[in-house]
Amino acid sequence: MIFRSTAKLILFIIGLAPLTWLVTALTCDSIYGTMFMSVDPVQKLNRELGDWALIFLMVTLSVGPLSKILKRKNLIALRRMLGLLTYFYAVLHLTSYIIIDLQLDWHEFVKDVTKRNFIILGMTSVVLLTPLALTSNNISLKILGSKSWKKLHYLVYPAAIIAIIHFFMMIRADYHRPIMYASLLLALLIYRIWTIEIKNTKIISRFRSKI
């Protein structure tokens, strides 16, 4: 129990470190004239927040397989916090785009969305992640029941696929980072399907031995 709470606290501090760094870098740039955030701090901020949303999403998805492979069931306890960190950075990414980049100019937003289709995909991913963030608590788990809750949380896979396509589409050269994320997601999906397959085979053989 103490291990769990300490691990969660450490994860929480680690999870807020990227945001702390970004705020510090922006402050230093504006006060001391440093160049931590490049010549285009607005774009850099937005891209960094998008990067961290995707990194936390990938880590969240990796926790299940890792806990099985390493035989460390207690890792699962960190999944909820990782998922919430994903959503936190995704919302900050969206907020920085609408408030800082577009300065709440809705005409510009409509123009941007029609010109740059990848923004619609980003929005779809956030929409899919929203019910997951809202139901990442014990009360929702109780209300929905474990089966429906699990089914709902499978939405994380389409959300991740769409987020990676969003990344692919915004890039014009050097695709190595989205390719890296896509390969990791493919490996995780193959692992998922493979373990479901094994589970089903076990259930079927247990059922056959009973009749």
Ligand code: HEM
């Ligand atoms: C409403 C939702 C979203 C909007 C409006 C949005 C918008 C954007 C914009 C405007 C950019 C920068 C494009 C440029 O600088 O040319 C971007 C980049 C990016 N977004 Fe999103 N996005 C959304 C959701 C997401 C989500 C859910 C994720 C991941 C989970 C994500 C991950 C990324 C990544 C990884 C980049 C590229 C960062 C880089 O270049 O290093 N976005 N997004």
